[in-house]
Amino acid sequence: MAPRWKGKAAEAKALSEPISAIVSRLQSSLIESDSHGLLSGCSVLLAAQPEQIELFNQACFGRPIITAEKDKQWFQLSLEEALYLCSVMKCIKVTGENKCVKNDDELWSYMTSKKVDFPYLFKAYCHLRVKNWVVRAGSQYGVDFVAYRHHPALVHSEYAVLVLSDEDECRNVRLKAWSDFHCTLRLCGSVAKTLLVLHITKKRDDGALASSCLEYYGVEERIVSRWNPEQSRENQTMVEKELC
C-alpha cells in the first residue's frame, strides 16, 4: 500500500525535512540543555525549552500537557518514548521522586514493574523508531502502535502494529483465533493500514537487567494481509501477457 500523504504539499514538505534530521536536532537540543524527565506513574514528564517545543511536536515524542506554569511547556512521554530518548538516543536523564537520576537498570526495573510486557513493547518501539518511523499508540485501532512515515499531520499511518511474544501471557492471546484475525484485518483494511506483526523472541535469558539487554531480544517482522484469489489470477494473466 502506498503512503497516503495529506496532499502534494505535505509530501514535498516531508521529503524536504526527513524525520531523522528533526530527531537529530531534538537530540542535540536536549543534550545541550541537559534535560531531565520526571517519572510519574506510567509516564515521564519533561519540561521543554521554547526552542524544543516545536522539535518535540515535529518529531512526535510525547504530548503537550497544559499546566498553570506560563513559561514552561511540559510534555508527557510514554515509558517507551522516555526510555528511548534516555538509553538509545542518550539525550535526556530521568529522575525519580527523590530527584536522583535513575540509571538504565533502575529505569528498566521501574518500567517493567509498571507494565509487565514493557520489554516487548519497548523492543518493538525501538525497532521502528531507529528506522525513522514515527510511532504512536494504536489503541484506537485495537493494536499496540501505529507507524507513520512522517508526521501525522502530513501522512496517514501506514502500519497497524501488533507486538506478540510466545513467552509472555499478556502478549500471546492476540491472533490465536481466526475470528480475531478476521476482525483485525477487516479493521486494518477499513482504515487503509497494513497489519504489521512484530514477533519478539528472547534470544537469551540470563536475568540481565538494563535496556542494554535489548540486544537479547530478536524481532521478526510479519505483514499480514488477505489473499485475494481474484487479484492473483489477474496478476498471472498480466505476467502471461508480458511473456507473450
Add this chain to the structure above:
Amino acid sequence: MAPRWKGKAAEAKALSEPISAIVSRLQSSLIESDSHGLLSGCSVLLAAQPEQIELFNQACFGRPIITAEKDKQWFQLSLEEALYLCSVMKCIKVTGENKCVKNDDELWSYMTSKKVDFPYLFKAYCHLRVKNWVVRAGSQYGVDFVAYRHHPALVHSEYAVLVLSDEDECRNVRLKAWSDFHCTLRLCGSVAKTLLVLHITKKRDDGALASSCLEYYGVEERIVSRWNPEQSRENQTMVEKELC
C-alpha cells in the same frame, strides 16, 4: 441503536411479513414433503421443492448452490442450521453416507467431531433463532454470527455476535486482551453494529449426548459498547435541565 432498514418500503414489507410466519410456513412445507438432508463434511445438503425455494431464501436458511440438475434447487445448510431444522423445528431428517436417517445423538456426535466448539455455537444459534432473529455467519466482521431483525435484503444486521465459553479452549481466547476489545468495538462501530457477547455456561456435565442436552447449557447475553463520557455529561445536563 435503531434498526437500519433499507428504505421505508423495506420496513413496511418486514412488518407485514414477520420472520416467525415465514419460518412457520417453511416448517410446514418441509414436514409435508418429508425433506431429507444429506451430511456432507461441515454442511448438510438439502433439495428444495419449487415452492420451498422462496421460503428458504426468505427465512434465510442455507445458501442455494448451483448443480447440473435442472429440476432441483439444492441448499447448503451449515451444521447449526441443519440441526436447528432437524432437532428444534423437527421439520427435516438428516441422513449419512449410508442413506440411513441419523438420530439426534448421532448428529450431535458427528457435528461435535467436525467442530469441537459446536455445542457452544449451536446453543448461541438456537438462542437467537428461537427469538426470530435471522442468524448468518459473521466471519467477515471477525465474529461468530451476525443477527438481523429481518431478511438481509430489508435491513442491515444489528448485532455482531461473539460466542464465548470459559470451558472451551477455542472459545476463550477472544476479548482477553484490551487491544482485542478495542479492535472489535472499533470495527463494530464502523459497521454500525452492536457487539453482543453470548457467554455459554455448562449447567451440568453428565456426558449426556443429543441436542436434548442443549438445556444443560445456559446463555448470558452481554452488550458491549464504548462508554462515552461526553455523552454522559450531556445526559446529566439534560436531566438537570428537566429538574429545573
